[in-house]
Amino acid sequence: MSIESGHEEISILKEIAELLNEGTDTKEILSGVLQKLLHVTGLQTGWIFLMDEHGTHHLAADAALPPALAHNQKRRMCQGTCWCVNKYNNHQLNKATNIMECKRIEDAIEEKAGETCGLTHHATVPLRAGQERFGILNVGAPNKTHFEKNELALLEAVAYQIGTALKRIKLTQREQETALVAERNRLARDLHDSVNQLLFSLSLTARAGVEMTANTEIKQTFSYIQDLAQEALGEMRALIWQLRPQGLENGLVSALKSYADMLGLSIKTKVSGATCIPGKVEEALWRIGQEALANCKKHAQITEAKLLFHTSSNGVALTILDAGCGFHYEENASIPSLGLKNMKLRTEALNGTFNLKSKPGSGTEIQIHIPF
Structure with a gap:
């Protein structure tokens, strides 16, 4: 592993931990972590696939992809399957692993899709937090066909940090959604108990005013007020429905x-x-x-x-x-x-x-x- 100094390694790993701990935008933190990880390891290329519960992957971050993989808006990375994705979906990928060859690179060479810049192999690391899985981290370098144990251990440690951060972001988003629903319900209750009741009272008062006067102009005025109150009441009920769906x-x-x-x-x-x-x-x-x-x-x-x-x-x-x-x-x-x-x-x-x-x-x- 190419590292300028042990001090720099510790410093960059600290930066990675801080970025993962403070960030809330998944795409932004994954891109930042990938860049720092490649720097500290001396590797040149990497990408992160996030996977859903159905095993479908999407490219969440990448760095220095060779032209063969970056061609046509990275279509080769966004579509199809490969050996590392298959192993992940088959639950055969539980720790940092040397992948002997990259199927996407092989396909690109066979199809003459562009320069591969010497990239043939990559290491694959699952992103997880406890039993919850989120995707995979792939890193490689030109003409590098094997990763040492200490390299894989470092990748695995960073991948675990990434998985923990993704778990934190997921829980935070869920908490925010719950808080938003609670706030909508509170606002709906307040509107129903205050403004809604005031409009209803105004409508009844206007109706009583129509019945209590014999003056035609005053009757028309009260009738107009009643119509406006009824219209506003209808709009208010619709708004309450939108905030808190009944049924x-x-x-x-x-x-x-x-x-x-x-x-x-x-x-x-x-x-x-x-x-x-x-x-x-x-x-x-x-x-x-x-x-x-x-x-x-x-x-x-x-x-x-x-x-x-x-x-x-x-x-x-x-x-x-x-x-x-x-x-x-x-x-x-x-x-x-x-x-x-x-x-x-x-x-x-x-x-x-x-x-x-x-x-x-x-x-x-x-x-x-x-x-x-």
Whole structure:
């Protein structure tokens, strides 16, 4: 292992520990740690794959990839499988390991995809914290075909630190999500107990004012106040629904039907498939469905809509369509409203696909598919 001095090694390892302990952005800390690790070991190339529960990998960080691997926006690193990924998924990778050859490099050479800069082998280290696994760390150097025990021990120590940091970030994110839900519930309760009740009282007072006076102009004024209070009350109830969904515990479709009823919108539903939906996916579909139904009520100029909901073992599909006035929209054009943009962003944040179809006089159809 090429190290300028023992002091520098300790110093850089300390920097790695500090970065992992303080960072909250996964991509940023993994990139930083990889750069520092390569420096302290004298290695030149590395990459980190994070893996989901289905064994699917994605490239989370990389450094100095040879052209053969970096070609075409690193497609070779983002697609397909290899020996180290297979070993990880088969639970055969439990400690730092010498991988004799790199399949991605071999494939690149066979396909003449570009320069490999002498890289043929790499060491592979699992990223884990206790029994929880997160992915793999790969490092190598030109013409290096073997890693010594002390090199593998150092890589394993850093990989364990990375795994512990990933665990911390995951727990922190979960804690933040829980706190956000609690704050939404608190705000919803406050709005219901204060503003909602005040608007209801105002509506009753205005109604009483209409009945108590014989003056036509005063009657009209009280009637106008009552209409405004009722409209504000409806908006407030919708806001409370958005903050704290009532009935979501009975299922997403049931909650959306109740929300449509609250809006004064008749909705026909068709449900197929049966599987458990992850909490994040259900939350995203709830918010997307709310926005879509609200658009039906506000903009489509109709009182009916359709909702199609299908679940399978690998994903969920939600379609909301209406036969309203529609609007001009071409595929691949920019999304015309903030609400629709938010739906698209929520979908893509979960690696899903968002499709919008609409024409003047032909209604609007929104299709959402989210894999899991």
